[in-house]
Amino acid sequence: MRLSRYFLPVLKENPAEAQIVSHRLMLRAGMIKQAQAGIYSWLPLGFKVLRKLENIVHEEQMRAGHIPMLMPTLQSADLWRESGRYDDYGEEMLRITDRHGRDMLYGPTNEELITDIFRSHVSSYKDLPMTLYHIQWKFRDEIRPRFGVMRGREFYMKDGYNFDLTKEDALHAYNRHLVSYLRTYERMGLQAIPMRADGGPIGGDYTHEFLVLAETGESEVFYDSEVTDLSFGDRAIDYDSVEQCQAVLEEFTSRYARTDETHDEALFNEVPEDRRRVARGIEVGQIFYFGTKYSEAMGATVQDRDGKPVPVHMGSHGIGVSRLLGAIIEASHDDKGIIWPEGVTPFHAGIVNLKQGDEEADAACETLYAALEAAGLEPLYDDRNERAGGKFATMDLIGLPWRITVGPRGLKNGVVELTSRRTGESEEMPPEEAVKKLVKIYEGHLVKGL
RNA sequence: CGGGCUAUAGCGCAGUCUGGUAGCGCGUCCGUCUGGGGGACGGGAGGUCGUAGGUUCGAAUCCUGCUAGCCCGACCA
Numbered sequence: 132m133r134l135s136r137y138f139l140p141v142l143k144e145n146p147a148e149a150q151i152v153s154h155r156l157m158l159r160a161g162m163i164k165q166a167q168a169g170i171y172s173w174l175p176l177g178f179k180v181l182r183k184l185e186n187i188v189h190e191e192q193m194r195a196g197h198i199p200m201l202m203p204t205l206q207s208a209d210l211w212r213e214s215g216r217y218d219d220y221g222e223e224m225l226r227i228t229d230r231h232g233r234d235m236l237y238g239p240t241n242e243e244l245i246t247d248i249f250r251s252h253v254s255s256y257k258d259l260p261m262t263l264y265h266i267q268w269k270f271r272d273e274i275r276p277r278f279g280v281m282r283g284r285e286f287y288m289k290d291g292y293n294f295d296l297t298k299e300d301a302l303h304a305y306n307r308h309l310v311s312y313l314r315t316y317e318r319m320g321l322q323a324i325p326m327r328a329d330g331g332p333i334g335g336d337y338t339h340e341f342l343v344l345a346e347t348g349e350s351e352v353f354y355d356s357e358v359t360d361l362s363f364g365d366r367a368i369d370y371d372s373v374e375q376c377q378a379v380l381e382e383f384t385s386r387y388a389r390t391d392e393t394h395d396e397a398l399f400n401e402v403p404e405d406r407r408r409v410a411r412g413i414e415v416g417q418i419f420y421f422g423t424k425y426s427e428a429m430g431a432t433v434q435d436r437d438g439k440p441v442p443v444h445m446g447s448h449g450i451g452v453s454r455l456l457g458a459i460i461e462a463s464h465d466d467k468g469i470i471w472p473e474g475v476t477p478f479h480a481g482i483v484n485l486k487q488g489d490e491e492a493d494a495a496c497e498t499l500y501a502a503l504e505a506a507g508l509e510p511l512y513d514d515r516n517e518r519a520g521g522k523f524a525t526m527d528l529i530g531l532p533w534r535i536t537v538g539p540r541g542l543k544n545g546v547v548e549l550t551s552r553r554t555g556e557s558e559e560m561p562p563e564e565a566v567k568k569l570v571k572i573y574e575g576h577l578v579k580g581l
Numbered sequence: 582c583g584g585g586c587u588a589u590a591g592c593g594c595a596g597u598c599u600g601g602u603a604g605c606g607c608g609u610c611c612g613u614c615u616g617g618g619g620g621a622c623g624g625g626a627g628g629u630c631g632u633a634g635g636u637u638c639g640a641a642u643c644c645u646g647c648u649a650g651c652c653c654g655a656c657c658a
Contacts, residue, residue: 143607143619144593148651158592168650222582223657240658274582274656281658288658340658349657414658451658485617520618527618538617548617 132478133500134513134525138175141525151347153460154279156469160529162456169276169284176529177456179477181287183580184455185266187318187474188289190578195311195370197262197291202244204268208234210243214428225270237270242425242447245292249443250431256296259433259443262304264291266452278347281413281457289450294443296433298422301444305337305420306376308448312341312416313363313383315450318576320472321459323415324358325383329392337420337446340390342412345461352412354388355402365575390414413458420446469530470552473576478511479503480569481531483522485538487514495562496537499547502566508573509580527552533572535565 140161148165149155157163162177173181189199205227211217217224217236225237238244245263253261266289276284293304309325316323321343328340342352344359361383369375387402389395390412399407423442426432432440463470471477480503484496496512503510511531513522519538526534536548536557546559549568560568 140591142592146592147587147594150652165650269658271657275652275654277651286658290658417658449658454658483617487616489616518616518618518620520616520620523618525619536617540617 132509132511134511135515137511139525139529140174141528149279151278151281151461152464153281153347153457156460156464156528156530157279157456160469163280169273169282171280171283171285176477179580180456180471180475181453183475183477183578184319184452185287185289186578186580188266188315188450188452191311191315191318192264192289192291194314195262195307197264197311199265200263201265202238202241202248202267204238204270205235206238206241206244208236210247210429211236214243214246214425216243223271223273225272238267239269239271240447240449241265241267241290242292242445243429246425246429246431246445249292249294250426250429253294254433256433256435256441260293260295260300260304262291262293262307264289264448266290278349279457280453281461282349283453286451287453289452291448293446293448294426294431295445296435296441296443298444301420301422301446302337303373303376305418305446306373306380307370308418308446309339309383310363310368310370310376310379312418312448312450313379316341316343316415317363318474319455319459320474321415321455321462322359322362324352324354324388324412326352326354326388326390326412327384327393328390328417339384339418340414341416342390343415343458343462344410345413345458346411347461348411348413350412350414351391351394352389352410353391353394353399354408354410355386356406356408358383358386358388359408413454413461414451415455415458416448416450418446418448420444464530467524468528471530471532473532473573474578476530476532477509477580478531479508479573480510480533480535481526481529482510482512483519483526483534483536484512484514485519485522485536487516489539491542492537492539495542495547499535499537499562499566502563503569506566506570507577508569533569535562537562 142159145155146158149158161174163171166172208217224239227235229235269288270285273284276282295301295304323341323343325339326342328338387399422444426442426445432442435441460469482496482499484492486492500510500512532552534550541547545561547562547565548557548559549565550557
């Protein structure tokens with residue numbers, strides 16, 4: 132993309148309404164624009180990152196054997212009356228009436244809808260196990276939306292639902308989700324720690340939340356410092372293996388790690404004192420096993436081997452995709468702007484032409500731009516007739532992890548400059564070598580965007 | 582929902598107390614010079630002052646209602 136043809140309305144000053152750093156940076160980097168309290172338009176740069184996150188989620192869900200689909204945002208109130216949640220959910224649910232006076236709602240979640248689909252089409256234990264998921268906009272009429280996309284009223288969420296014949300099978304689905312979530316967050320450059328959580332209105336005894344540590348997090352968290360040493364890495368895993376998934380769950384959840392909701396001071400004190408940590412975290416996902424709560428209420432049964440109808444065991448699992456943008460920025464920025472992890476960056480490298488209009492510099496930038504695209508990377512070429520300082524400041528603000536600086540001075544010696552946004556370190560090299568180096572850096576990090 | 586606050590140009594703000602032709606910085610447009618970390622000079626464009634009503638010869642300014650947004654708290658991906 133050439134910056135001169137892109138739409139990137141960056142702001143030099145901090146908008147008054149934004150208090151936390153991720154919100155400020157998203158506004159300043161021209162990623163979002165507030166439409167109403169807790170409702171945002173996604174401008175091109177923000178939309179590009181959102182799509183990349185979404186695609187990572189899809190890839191990891193499908194890798195785990197889960198099946199993508201799409202359910203509507205508007206749902207029928209009758210389904211929710213059936214589960215009993217139409218009254219339970221309260222003011223947070225946005226209720227709508229259509230022209231015929233029928234009660235509808237903008238879905239805050241999809242347990243009812245998915246259960247209805249399941250019961251209409253699945254009747255045999257032979258069709259199980261099955262896990263369906265979708266990524267769709269949700270609406271929860273929060274009393275007080277804030278922090279930009281971190282607590283919007285409208286938000287983009289992946290929610291998945293597993294259907295299993297037995298509790299044991301459903302718990303394997305639970306473990307499988309935990310593993311796939313660990314992989315998902317790591318690909319996004321995040322450390323998200325699974326912590327024992329509270330069931331909330333969705334209910335259920337087995338539930339973990341995934342928390343990203345950040346000072347601006349809304350939850351207070353208590354953990355054994357050993358949990359932050361764990362990483363899933365690129366180990367191979369068989370998602371169908373009960374033992375392997377169980378082992379990962381034990382590895383990642385056996386140490387003390389809880390949010391304030393479930394915090395137990397006595398248990399926490401059993402952690403050696405030098406490893407006890409109290410911090411704040413941003414919740415970016417949650418997994419539940421809730422047994423037959425919805426299947427019984429809504430008659431979602433299958434016939435077992437003996438031909439008898441039995442309610443299926445279910446769980447649900449969510450990742451707050453739009454919230455992840457805020458969480459990633461909270462976890463990865465400095466006073467100049469965002470620092471995108473390689474896995475989610477909207478563009479892989481920025482090209483800064485120091486002397487736009489200089490024949491040699493322009494030509495070198497064009498060649499470099501074409502070479503990066505040919506190599507499968509997405510460069511952002513700042514071809515505006517701006518001064519160097521302005522171009523650098525924009526690149527730093529929008530946070531591309533790598534920058535190639537092209538100027539007459541370097542070109543005299545046949546070199547350009549490759550700079551890491553994270554460390555600020557620069558290295559001079561011929562343009563072809565910079566391309567090679569970037570290709571290597573992004574190996575395994577390429578995600579389809581827009 | 583309880584408590585606090587705000588609304589004036591795309592963004593950040595002054596002007597309101599004490600009513601009298603709506604301003605500044607940034608951005609933006611044009612021109613000249615400049616050119617390795619938001620440069621300089623000159624010239625432009627852009628606002629029914631959130632909204633409805635009231636007081637007044639005259640309202641951004643005073644009064645009343647409404648709306649929207651922000652912050653702290655309790656709730657949530």
